[in-house]
Amino acid sequence: MKKQKNKLAGLQKRKAISGYLFISPFILGFLVFMFKPLMQSLWMSFCNVELGAASFNPVFQGIDNYIYAFTVDPEYNRLLVEEITRMMIYSLAIIVFSFFVALILNQKFKGRALVRAIFFLPVILSSGVILGLETDNQLMAALEQTIEQTASNVSITAALENILRTAGVGVRAFEKVFEIIDNIYDVAIASGIQIIIFLSGLQTISSSMYEAAEIEGCTKWESLWKITFPMISSLFLVNWIYTVIDFCMRSDNEVIEKIQDVMISQMKYGLASAMSWVYFVLILAFIGLSSVIISRGVYYYD
Amino acid sequence: MTNAKAKEKKSFWERNRLSGGYLLKKKMMNTGVSICRFILLFGMCFLILQPILNKISVSFMTEEDLYNPIVVSIPEHFTTENYLLAAELMNYSKAIVNSFVISLTIAVLQIAVCTLVGYGFARFNFPLKKFWFACVIMVILIPPQTISSSLFLHFRFFDVFGIFKLIKGETINLRGSVLPYYLMSGGCMGLKNGLYIFLIRQFFRNIPVDMEEAAYVDGCGTLKTFVCIMLPEAKPILTSCFLFAFVWQWTDGFYSKMFLGTTSLVSTGLARLVDSLGAYIQRLTGTLTTVSIAYSNCILATGTLMIIVPLIILYLFAQRAFVESISNSGIKM
The missing domain is CATH 1.20.5 (Single alpha-helices involved in coiled-coils or other helix-helix interfaces)
Structure with missing residues (x-):
């Protein structure tokens, strides 16, 4: 009996060793290229980094960099607040949009594969540098202006905006909604992966549930909220986190641009580290908080 | 009837x-x-396709067509000059070969390493497994920009435990060479590698363990089981991760700018296109002139098209691999 237990322990040990061998590239890479730079940049954020010819020497100076970033730097606070509110609003819009599109694409109709392929296209075409170029495309902006001028007040959204504005209903909230509607292209191109994830979730729901609900007299609208929503609620969490992260790493993110500018053009490594740490901690706190809130509403079927 | x-x-x-x-x-x-x-x-x-269609039509226009209010989408003076100019400015023929080689090798390296790691996480039990997996999640979460300044210095004064300093008396400057990025990819720290590990692990977890156990019982070693039994099973997810790695590397600006700045790539070439257009025209005319917005955007559209054409071709052939395997990977929290 004892012998057998020993042998099992030996097998487990062997498996543990091979497990560690398998993940050893990650451990090495993590320690060398992630943990060390992370700690170093944390340390640097408290320092004034002087760049020499053959070395760099950080001089400890306390939280001066943080104070500088928040109180002296003219842009940083504003960019931070703007970027985080933009992130929240757009992430929400992206989730709603992709859920909606996934619901439509889950139905059966002709040309579904084509439509799916088109919706997934932006994942490939609007990544990296191309996205940054897309946003400051002045030709398009100029074109848009001409169109608006020639077709003044024909735009439905503009007319609606005017009506709601004069009615004076919750003006500020509506401003944001209109902003999103005007930038629906940004939302659409950022939601490729999310649509696919939702679709995969929708396809795992067995149709017998819907049938049972329909026989019991459940309308489509009710079964959307009572069956579809709970069944894929865990995917909302996945998508939410993915969207937020994706948004933070976009190349047209203004905070990131600011940090890069401080680092590369002004050579203030300490300040750049401090700025990126503040940003990182805020994002992490935001993701943590929102996932806790969302995971309360997540329903696990099995 | x-x-x-x-x-x-x-x-x-x-x-x-x-x-x-x-x-x-x-x-x-x-x-x-x-x-x-x-x-x-x-x-x-239409919303998604329109910018591409617009770019195609703009790229064939001459400069005077751009200002002509009557010309909207079909150019009056059809020209391919824009393509030639953009190709020259981006150093296209060289950049595309470079980009192709780098994206391909990086993608292969990244996926090979991520597969190993993903398999390790999916199938083995070892102490501190949860901790290391939390580290993977952290890698997904940490924006690379947070550590960019420190990585920048890390490779500027590169050293392994002070060995080089002992031998040569100084650290090596690895900036501007391709090596740092290969090292990082080998350590799963490249572009979005945490995500690939996560996806691959998820896929391996969904494969039943029976086959592996049968292989073990028959006396197959761990590595051989992995190569002969599990890898063929995981083909779909590996193809799609590989395609993503390739495509994202192709268009990536951040890592390319940081580590591969001196190598001419399509992505960095595109990012610099407007500036180089200004320099080119200045060289041509000899005086300091600002390029008109319309014209520079026309060239930019042409350049963008030239970059995404290989990707579109790839997508046309591998569309199923891109879309299907993500939906089959069964992502859940």
Whole structure:
């Protein structure tokens, strides 16, 4: 009996060793290229980094960099607040949009594969540098202006905006909604992966549930909220986190641009580290908080 | 013919009458829904495709067409000059070969390493497994920009435990060479590598363990089981991760700018295109002139098209691999 237990322990040990061998590239890479730079940049954020010819020497100076970033730097606070509110609003819009599109694409109709392929296209075409170029495309902006001028007040959204504005209903909230509607292209191109994830979730729901609900007299609208929503609620969490992260790493993110500018053009490594740490901690706190809130509403079927 | 039709129609109305109006209502409902759906989807597809179509039409226009208010989408003076100019400015023929080689090797390296790690996480139990997996999640979460300044210095004064300093008396400057990025990719710290590990692990976890156990019982070693049994099973997810790695590397600006700045790549070439256009025109005319916005955007559109054409071709052939395997990977929290 004892012998057998020993042998099992030996097998487990062997498996543990091979497990560690398998993940050893990650451990090495993590320690060398992630943990060390992370700690170093944390340390640097408290320092004034002087760049020499053959070395760099950080001089400890306390939280001066943080104070500088928040109180002296003219842009940083504003960019931070703007970027985080933009992130929240757009992430929400992206989730709603992709859920909606996934619901439509889950139905059966002709040309579904084509439509799916088109919706997934932006994942490939609007990544990296191309996205940054897309946003400051002045030709398009100029074109848009001409169109608006020639077709003044024909735009439905503009007319609606005017009506709601004069009615004076919750003006500020509506401003944001209109902003999103005007930038629906940004939302659409950022939601490729999310649509696919939702679709995969929708396809795992067995149709017998819907049938049972329909026989019991459940309308489509009710079964959307009572069956579809709970069944894929865990995917909302996945998508939410993915969207937020994706948004933070976009190349047209203004905070990131600011940090890069401080680092590369002004050579203030300490300040750049401090700025990126503040940003990182805020994002992490935001993701943590929102996932806790969302995971309360997540329903696990099995 | 008409008779048959009438008969059919009659039978429809007949059936409708028998069902108490339900059939007609349902049919009308369905038609309405599909019309609405068509309009919505058509609009959204157009929204996504329009910029590309717009770029195609702009890229064939001469400068005077850009200012001509009558010309909207079909150029009056058809030209391919823009392509030639953009190709020259981006150093296209060289950049595309570079980009291709780098993206391909990086993608292969990243996916090979991520597969090993993902398999390790999916199938083995070892102490501190949860901790290391939390580290993977952290890698996904940490924006690379947070550590960029420190990585920048890390490779500027590169050293392994002070060995080089001992031998040569100074650290090595690895900036501007390709090596750092290969090192990082080898350590799963490249672009979005945490995500690939996560996806691959998820996929391996969904494969039943029976086959592996059978292999173990038959005396197959761990590594051989992995290579002979598990890898062929995981082909779909590996293909799609590979395609993503390739495509994202192709268009990536951040890592390319940081580590591969001196190598001419399509992505960095595109990012610099407007500046190099300004320099080019200045060289041509000899005076300091600002390039008109319309013209520089026209060249930019052409350049963008030239970069995404290989990707579009890839997507046309591998569309299924891109879309299907993500939906099969069964992502759950």
